[in-house]
Amino acid sequence: MTQHLNVIQANNYPIYFNENGYEGLNLYLKENNYSKLFIIVDTHTNEYCLPVFLPYLETNVTIEIIEFEAGEANKNIETCVQIWKVLTDLGGDRKTLVINLGGGVVTDLGGFVASTFKRGVDFIHVPTTLLSMVDASVGGKNGVDLGNLKNQIGVINVPKMVLIDTQYLATVPQNEMRSGLAEMLKHGLIYDKPYWEQFLDLKAIDFADFDALIYRSVEIKNEIVTQDPTEKNIRKALNFGHTLGHAIESYFLENESKTTLLHGEAIAVGMILESYISLDKKLISLAEYSQIKTTLKAIYDDIVFEDKDIEPILELLIHDKKNEYGTIQFALIQGIGSIKINQLVENELILEAFEDYKS
Template identity: 85%
Template sequence: MQSIQASNYPIHFNEKGYEALNLHLKENKYSNLFIIVDTNTNEFCLPKFLPFIETDLTIEIIEFENGEENKNIETCVQIWNVLTELGADRKTLIINLGGGVVTDLGGFVSSTFKRGVAFIHIPTTLLSMVDASVGGKNGVDLGNLKNQIGVINTPNMVLIDTEYLETLPQNEMRSGLAEMLKHGLIYDKAYWEQFLDLKAIDFVDLDELIHRSVAIKNEIVSQDPTEKHIRKSLNFGHTLGHAIESYFLENENKTTLLHGEAIAIGMILESYISLDKELINADEYNLIKTTIKSIFEDVTILDNDIQPILELLIHDKKNEYGTIQFALIEGIGNIKINQSVENELILRAFNDYKS
């Protein structure tokens, strides 16, 4: 597949990615190489990755426990300490091999250690391939609040190898599909329509769908790297989705949701809000709702869950001057940003989701 040129870095695919990586290692005089992994990617992905590396550099592996609950500043401190103890310097290269937690956290660690060292992302989950690896957002959670601490800083390169997906469980694959569906809903109606019959998609199609999803996100981010305007469109489904994800993460009586599972709920809720505001019609809404619900199981949200979820909205990073801002779809394939939504309408959206 053809490489994609982002604003300051290339995104390579499959075999071409390893060729580009080894050329990069040859052409740049790095002092040493650190690979950040979590416990899952250390077991399932690192053994596949290491044989492709052609370098005389000393390679050190830094592992941390997998899971969103470990995407925090405490984990960063531990990794910064290890980097220091093992002699990392300004000429160090860090490769972040893993899903969105690894690339988000690893990018933040790299961007802040000694005021910034070079890093490369190698996403290994569908979600991280189509979302976390593109756009330069790096960061960690603050308690249960998603991505409150971070920087926008681009990697030297992104390498996407879809063979890593063979190690993923089905729920992780579905989680990534949520972001791909979002890209179609906000930007490309024809792309969205390719997902209406998932049974017709084979692995070759998936490679092409991933490439298109990455291209869509890159096209949006390239127009607005610092999220002042059109990049806000990528937040469709995330205003409520992140609040739901945070609430389920902090509540010991709830089963923690994967990112895509929460965003799927958020897209249904925010599509209902789009319907109520007459930005989409009933047929479009019903198609969105039935399509997403055919992929993702319903999640039980009780009446007494909704108020705590609403209270978490105030921490959303898109808020301006204390006002909650939504990105809503205006017909499938188009978006309208900076939309204010009253709580009564959000409540109706939750009631519709549960019905």
């Protein structure tokens, strides 16, 4: 039994949950006269999610499926060029609607493809992983990686709607679920202490209530983004754990000798490191830091960092999109549930944080 969850109103678009979403989608298709409907999927979602999604669609408009190889390694401009060509060959025009059915790679890339094709056609996100539900689907960030630098090329442009249906989570492997959980934990740490506390004992979580936890996570992200759509201010709070986390993720992605990390696995490490920095700057207490470190380490496997890894990770920080005027800006937590943005952090302190993580 899925709970009835109300529509969340984001900046100029609705976020629907479960069954409501398909009603909203079909009504929207009826009211808007699209010439063609393109559904962008990757190899996974084509197999597991598309067969669930298609029967819900009520439309006479021609539907075309565009599939690309799954994985972060394909979230690049080459893939976009191929999709733009297919859209063109199949007669895509200004009145085309793109539906992105998949995880963060599909929604990020599909949103970017739609935002740039013919100077922008309408698109809808149907996120199918926990990570994309609580993170990629909210806030209008679309884009691709440039080499191993994450999300270097992109636009902020909102979809016509987002449809979150938790039945797709049945197809998501356990490690991917944990990856998505990292963003939910982050939302609690930066904005909502009682929400964070619900995760302190994962064994006690009733997964029948999980829809409500996802809902609250989306609500938190939306509240932050609505206040600051273009990331001049409070939206930077969402970067907690990501400044170091993205650098770690990029380093493990490009390094042959390392096992590629899932986004949430890298962000979990980033949150521990950046919590240590928050502790050092006296923004959180030792008890708060211990609670964060213990909780995250209980959920995520330890990542092994050798001494030779740290320097290249620090190099990668320079490319972080949140940098301004060449200085690296961190969003740190100021007590659990609150954030302090634009914090400058010295390299020595970052090295200390790595040492503490290893201990």
